[in-house]
Every structure is written in C-alpha cells, then in structure tokens.
Amino acid sequence: MADRDLLDRAFHRVLLTFIERGSAPHYTELARDFGLAPEAGRTLLHDLMAAGIPAWLHPSTELIASFAPFNNLPTHYCVSVDGERKWYAQCGFEAAAMCWIFPGKTVVVEAPCLDCGEPLRLTMRDGEVLAAEPETMVGYVSLPPKEWAQDLAFA
Amino acid sequence: MNLFRSEEHARNWQGYQEGAAAGLQPLSAIAAIWGADRYRERLNGHYVSSARDYLPQVAEITARVTGGNPFWKR
Numbered sequence: 117m118a119d120r121d122l123l124d125r126a127f128h129r130v131l132l133t134f135i136e137r138g139s140a141p142h143y144t145e146l147a148r149d150f151g152l153a154p155e156a157g158r159t160l161l162h163d164l165m166a167a168g169i170p171a172w173l174h175p176s177t178e179l180i181a182s183f184a185p186f187n188n189l190p191t192h193y194c195v196s197v198d199g200e201r202k203w204y205a206q207c208g209f210e211a212a213a214m215c216w217i218f219p220g221k222t223v224v225v226e227a228p229c230l231d232c233g234e235p236l237r238l239t240m241r242d243g244e245v246l247a248a249e250p251e252t253m254v255g256y257v258s259l260p261p262k263e264w265a266q267d268l269a270f271a
Numbered sequence: 272m273n274l275f276r277s278e279e280h281a282r283n284w285q286g287y288q289e290g291a292a293a294g295l296q297p298l299s300a301i302a303a304i305w306g307a308d309r310y311r312e313r314l315n316g317h318y319v320s321s322a323r324d325y326l327p328q329v330a331e332i333t334a335r336v337t338g339g340n341p342f343w344k345r
Contacts, residue, residue: 123319131313167319185310193274208274212302213310230273231280238274238298243306248298252277255301256284258291261333261345 118163125150126164130183135217138202140180140188170206170268182269185210185217196224208255215240222246274298293342300336307332 118126129149133141141149147157158178165171165180174181180188184206187193193205197218205211211225225238239247259267275281281295288294309325312318330345337343 120320124317127319128314128316164319168322169319185313207272209272209301209305210310211274212298213305216306216311216313225274227274229276229280230286231275231284234276236274236276240302243302243311245298245302250276253298254275254278254281255272255296255298256275256281256287257272257294258286258288260291260294260342 117166118160122150122160123164123167126160127167127169130164130180131186131217134183134186134188134203140183140186143178168265170210170264172268182206185213192230193225193227196226197221209257211238212240212255215243274301291342293337293340296337303336304329304333 126146129146130141133139133145143157143161144154146160147154150157150160152160161178165173170184171180172182173179174189182188187204187206189204191204191206193208193211194201195203195205195211195214197203198221203214205214205225208227214225215223219242222239222241227236228234229236236253237247237249238245238253275284278295281287307325307329309322309329312321312325315321326345333343333345
C-alpha cells in the first residue's frame with residue numbers, strides 16, 4: 117500500500133485533472149507526475165481506489181470510472197462552471213457537492229427527472245443554492261448510507 | 272442517489288421503494304449533508320489522510336437534517 121502522503125497527492129492530482137480537462141487521468145499519467153514507473157503508477161491507482169473514497173474503476177479495466185464528485189463516464193448530471201459545460205457528477209447528491217471543487221464559481225447541474233424526463237436545473241455557489249428549477253426539487257436514495265460502500269455504483 | 276422534480280415524481284419513479292421512504296429528502300437537506308467537510312475539503316491536499324476525521328461532523332449534520340432517522344445512520 118502506498119504511503120498516505122502519496123495517496124493524498126494522487127487524490128489531489130486526480131481531482132485537478134478532472135477540473136482541468138473534464139476527465140480522469142490514466143495511471144501512466146499519475147506515474148509520470150510522481151516520477152514513478154508505469155507499473156508503480158498502476159499500483160498507486162489501485163491503492164488509491166482501495167483507500168475508502170467513493171470511487172471505482174470500470175469493470176475489467178484499470179480506468180477510473182467514477183471519482184466523487186466527478187464521473188468519468190457521462191451521467192445524466194451534466195455540470196457547467198461559469199458557463200463552461202464539460203463535467204459530469206457522480207450522482208444527484210454529489211452534484212450538490214460539486215460547488216466545493218469550483219470555489220467562488222457558479223456551478224449549474226442540469227439533468228432529466230428520472231420519472232418524467234423533464235429538466236431539472238440546480239445552480240449553486242460555495243454551498244449556497246442560488247436556484248432550483250423547479251423549486252420543489254428533492255433527492256432520493258433507496259439504499260441507506262451504511263450500505264453504500266457495498267455497492268457504490270448502485271447507490 | 273438521484274434528484275427529482277418533486278416528491279411526487281420521486282414516489283412515482285420505478286426505483287422508488289416504499290420501505291426506503293426515508294431516503295426521500297428535500298434539496299435543502301441534500302445540500303446541507305453534502306456541504307459537510309467530508310465533501311467540501313476534497314481539495315485540501317491531505318484529504319485521504321484526513322477522511323476519517325470528517326465522519327463525526329457529517330454524521331451530526333445528517334442526523335440533524337433528517338431528524339435522526341435510522342435510515343440515514345452511517
């Protein structure tokens with residue numbers, strides 16, 4: 117297992133890469149950033165994903181599928197920051213945490229309602245809900261939090 | 272974990288489970304829980320090392336905004 121300092125730096129690097137380009141880094145990029153051989157970068161990625169964070173790899177690959185609050189595969193939670201649309205939220209609840217990744221900026225989450233397909237639009241900045249359209253918007257999860265870790269992708 | 276246009280829409284969704292009705296929360300509760308340090312401190316540079324330290328606060332906020340509902344106990 118990589119030491120905690122390296123895991124901290126790798127975690128930070130993954131988020132910064134998402135912020136910059138809207139997608140996750142490959143483990144070879146992590147390796148290069150930290151002066152490691154590719155195989156050591158691969159091990160670092162696996163250690164990071166096993167560190168108890170809400171993130172997972174795409175099945176049968178070594179590609180980051182999801183890394184909260186981001187998703188590397190498009191979800192129906194499309195995120196725009198100051199008018200630039202290039203990110204996806206891991207889920208509807210993590211969409212509400214996306215504003216902490218972009219401090220001081222206006223973050224807009226747009227999604228279809230899973231019941232009717234009509235649009236939802238959530239605007240936040242620094243934790244404040246600036247607008248919710250419609251104002252009656254709610255969140256729902258069928259799995260209690262103590263069970264989320266057993267199947268993060270389902271939760 | 273999804274957002275819906277209203278409580279009625281959430282209850283009408285095919286994935287809604289009556290036995291998990293406590294999983295339905297107003298947007299204000301979702302924003303409060305996902306406003307905890309566990310979520311807001313991700314860019315602090317020592318997040319993995321500190322992650323466990325954030326659990327008591329998010330548990331306290333969750334309990335407060337959900338009325339202590341056992342469904343939300345972490």
